[in-house]
Amino acid sequence: xxxxxxxxxxxxxxxxxxxxxxxxxxxxxxxxxxxxxxxxxxxxxxxxxxxxxxxxxxxxxxxxxxxxxxxxxxxxxxxxxxxxxxxxxxxxxxxxxxxxxxxxxxxxxxxxxxxxxxxxxxxxxxxxxxxxxxxxxxxxxxxxxxxxxxxxxxxxxxxxxxxxxxxxxxxxxxxxxxxxxxxxxxxxxxxxxxxxxxxxxxxxxxxxxxxxxxxxxxxxxxxxxxxxxxxxxxxxxxxxxxxxxxxxxxxxxxxxxxxxxxxxxxxxxxxxxxxxxxxxxxxxxxxxxxxxxxxxxxxxxxxxxxxxxxxxxxxxxxxxxxxxxxxxxxxxxxxxxxxxxxxxxxxxxxxxxxxxxxxxxxxxxxxxxxxxxxxxxxxxxxxxxxxxxxxxxxxxxxxxxxxxxxxxxxxxxxxxxxxxxxxxxxxxxxxxxxxxxxxxxxxxxxxxxxxxxxxxxxxxxxxxxxxxxxxxxxxxxxxxxxxxxxxxxxxxxxxxxxxxxxxxxxxxxxxxxxxxxxxxxxxxxxxxxxxxxxxxxxxxxxxxxxxxxxxxxxxxxxxxxxxxxxxxxxxxxxxxxxxxxxxxxxxxxxxxxxxxxxxxxxxxxxxxxxxxxxxxxxxxxxxxxxxxxxxxxxxxxxxxxxxxxxxxxxxxxxxxxxxxxxxxxxxxxxxxxxxxxxxxxxxxxxxxxxxxxxxxxxxxxxxxxxxxxxxxxxxxxxxxxxxxxxxxxxxx
DNA sequence: CTCCTTTGTCTTTTT
DNA sequence: GACAAAGGAG
Numbered sequence: 147x148x149x150x151x152x153x154x155x156x157x158x159x160x161x162x163x164x165x166x167x168x169x170x171x172x173x174x175x176x177x178x179x180x181x182x183x184x185x186x187x188x189x190x191x192x193x194x195x196x197x198x199x200x201x202x203x204x205x206x207x208x209x210x211x212x213x214x215x216x217x218x219x220x221x222x223x224x225x226x227x228x229x230x231x232x233x234x235x236x237x238x239x240x241x242x243x244x245x246x247x248x249x250x251x252x253x254x255x256x257x258x259x260x261x262x263x264x265x266x267x268x269x270x271x272x273x274x275x276x277x278x279x280x281x282x283x284x285x286x287x288x289x290x291x292x293x294x295x296x297x298x299x300x301x302x303x304x305x306x307x308x309x310x311x312x313x314x315x316x317x318x319x320x321x322x323x324x325x326x327x328x329x330x331x332x333x334x335x336x337x338x339x340x341x342x343x344x345x346x347x348x349x350x351x352x353x354x355x356x357x358x359x360x361x362x363x364x365x366x367x368x369x370x371x372x373x374x375x376x377x378x379x380x381x382x383x384x385x386x387x388x389x390x391x392x393x394x395x396x397x398x399x400x401x402x403x404x405x406x407x408x409x410x411x412x413x414x415x416x417x418x419x420x421x422x423x424x425x426x427x428x429x430x431x432x433x434x435x436x437x438x439x440x441x442x443x444x445x446x447x448x449x450x451x452x453x454x455x456x457x458x459x460x461x462x463x464x465x466x467x468x469x470x471x472x473x474x475x476x477x478x479x480x481x482x483x484x485x486x487x488x489x490x491x492x493x494x495x496x497x498x499x500x501x502x503x504x505x506x507x508x509x510x511x512x513x514x515x516x517x518x519x520x521x522x523x524x525x526x527x528x529x530x531x532x533x534x535x536x537x538x539x540x541x542x543x544x545x546x547x548x549x550x551x552x553x554x555x556x557x558x559x560x561x562x563x564x565x566x567x568x569x570x571x572x573x574x575x576x577x578x579x580x581x582x583x584x585x586x587x588x589x590x591x592x593x594x595x596x597x598x599x600x601x602x603x604x605x606x607x608x609x610x611x612x613x614x615x616x617x618x619x620x621x622x623x624x625x626x627x628x629x630x631x632x633x634x635x636x637x638x639x640x641x642x643x644x645x646x647x648x649x650x651x652x653x654x655x656x657x658x659x660x661x662x663x664x665x666x667x668x669x670x671x672x673x674x675x676x677x678x679x680x681x682x683x684x685x686x687x688x689x690x691x692x693x694x695x696x697x698x699x700x701x702x703x704x705x706x707x708x709x710x711x712x713x714x715x716x717x718x719x720x721x722x723x724x725x726x727x728x729x730x731x732x733x734x735x736x737x738x739x740x741x742x743x744x745x746x747x748x749x750x751x752x753x754x755x756x757x758x759x760x761x762x763x764x765x766x767x768x769x770x771x772x773x774x775x776x777x778x779x780x781x782x783x784x785x786x787x788x789x790x791x792x793x794x795x796x797x798x799x800x801x802x803x804x805x806x807x808x809x810x811x812x813x814x815x816x817x818x819x820x821x822x823x824x825x826x827x828x829x830x831x832x833x834x835x836x837x838x839x840x841x842x843x844x845x846x847x848x849x850x851x852x853x854x855x856x857x858x859x860x861x862x863x864x865x866x867x868x869x870x871x872x873x874x875x876x877x878x
Numbered sequence: 879c880t881c882c883t884t885t886g887t888c889t890t891t892t893t
Numbered sequence: 894g895a896c897a898a899a900g901g902a903g
Contacts, residue, residue, distance in 0.1 A: 233893055333893055500890050563879050700891045722890055763889055764894040
């Protein structure tokens with residue numbers, strides 16, 4: 147009896163197929179992690195040195211789990227396998243070789259917030275109207291350019307006749323210049339620079355090709371073009387590349403993921419073996435059928451049929467509540483009931499479309515004293531106080547990080563305001579030196595008057611820290627910074643709840659520093675900062691905590707729970723307003739894939755819910771039940787009359803008229819009991835004004851349930867479809 | 879320079 | 894409703 151006997155035929159085939167390119171199409175819950183771990187194990191049995199194996203996962207958490215699972219299968223050697231995310235892999239490579247590209251090896255990693263600050267600064271300097279060109283759009287454009295391996299120069303020549311893009315090209319160019327001057331890389335650069343390194347230094351590439359003779363990539367459907375490039379460079383020599391993915395679970399198009407990577411794999415590697423894993427081991431039949439019912443509405447997908455031998459299981463429950471508060475109250479109550487029946491809290495997860503939806507649940511859980519954990523949202527390391535302390539560490543570590551220096555120069559208050567900072571910056575640019583270096587030369591800056599001394603003093607403080615680190619540990623440095631800045635003392639004096647929470651956060655960061663120093667082989671500041679920059683919130687989700695988990699469906703990818711609550715199943719929430727109004731049908735399909743991911747997280751029970759009205763951005767919105775609910779086969783759904791409705795209005799069950807609902811569109815009768823938008827003051831053919839798109843002509847008005855769907859041909863923006871209640875069109 | 883108030887702007891997902 | 898940016902008083 148070998149460990150491979152428990153695998154099914156396709157799984158075994160995949161495990162034993164070790165040579166040459168292999169595409170593994172693995173449906174949700176089909177045991178792909180088992181296949182990957184067993185495959186690694188088999189490779190080692192075949193005499194492959196674990197040193198030659200590279201496995202790329204999507205999160206650090208997945209990497210850790212994979213290593214542990216391999217470790218439980220093999221007797222020794224698992225620690226030599228290189229298992230990590232794309233980003234961590236690249237950092238490891240760049241730390242060794244980035245000097246070949248003219249960067250310092252102690253480079254800093256910029257997160258999304260840093261990126262935004264830098265872009266904002268550049269826009270200000272370039273006098274760019276961020277109303278015409280929002281920062282978000284600029285960042286996205288630069289990010290997509292990098293995803294396509296396009297340098298600023300290439301971007302400029304490609305788009306020289308497009309006014310807006312030409313502007314972006316200027317910003318992109320300056321942005322890269324600044325990054326380099328600050329000795330910093332953003333997330334995309336980590337991959338980009340690694341590819342560049344391999345391109346310009348074939349001897350380095352060859353070294354890694356020799357090292358990584360067997361490569362595996364998980365969640366392959368979510369790789370972008372640049373990542374594909376990286377992988378194919380590495381695999382070019384030995385061609386032992388195994389990619390695992392599911393096109394139905396591709397949910398990161400918005401950040402550059404390219405489904406074509408998986409759809410065209412056989413085109414890129416013509417001799418590839420393709421194996422499909424279609425048996426689901428995770429979910430009950432009802433849950434799986436519901437998921438299949440939804441996903442089959444997508445036009446562009448590889449045909450496949452996921453099946454299971456599992457029991458039918460319970461029906462899927464769907465409730466429509468009056469408000470999001472009722473929704474939360476009832477879900478929490480259900481969780482209490484399940485808990486009373488003996489279900490551990492950690493077996494229950496609440497999944498939603500957007501992070502903002504977590505708040506109502508959090509309030510309820512606190513009130514009821516139920517342990518919970520929210521994953522995502524504002525990351526721990528993005529909190530003001532934590533970020534402040536990190537910036538101190540960054541400045542100590544990398545003297546060229548202007549952004550970090552500017553952040554802390556007046557935190558705590560040192561009497562150095564915006565005008566002084568500008569003066570230092572101007573001087574730094576004239577002298578072509580870094581911001582921090584300019585601070586060290588404060589005496590030379592003529593424009594500074596009373597601030598001269600203060601800036602000088604700040605410089606001395608930083609120099610003091612650097613000296614201190616020479617013969618002290620990181621923990622000691624951190625403590626020293628806390629003391630000398632008086633950061634905690636300031637907070638203590640405030641005596642507010644908020645301040646106490648901040649102190650706790652700083653202490654948690656201190657814990658991180660301590661535990662890093664204990665675990666690392668050779669602790670150093672760069673590595674600590676890199677660990678901080680590259681962790682995702684999900685990475686810290688401990689299997690052992692018995693807590694209800696709350697997170698977005700995006701974050702839930704790759705996880706599974708016995709009981710799953712999918713809330714906010716409303717058109718406008720999920721699918722989101724953005725995707726409904728977009729004319730690109732691809733976006734709705736991605737949203738549907740997300741729904742598929744959400745449903746397939748559930749093993750035993752699935753609860754779906756919606757609210758008739760909910761507060762969104764301070765306005766009450768009336769939402770129709772999500773179209774995805776409609777796509778689930780009716781016989782799988784159990785729709786109860788609302789329980790515990792707190793508002794006394796007669797409640798109309800959406801399926802109420804009779805059992806015999808097969809022939810009617812289930813949700814249409816709702817238009818009777820929901821307030822319709824006030825009658826419109828414009829009709830087809832009228833000219834109307836929209837706050838963003840300007841003037842246009844109404845081409846059609848369709849009554850869709852509680853709202854009107856209005857199509858307008860705008861003079862500038864072209865044709866748009868919108869809901870009357872959202873669009874606030876004015877007749878002109 | 880700092881602190882407080884007011885105004886305006888959004889709609890998503892993240893390494 | 895939340896949060897950032899701008900404006901105003903000390």
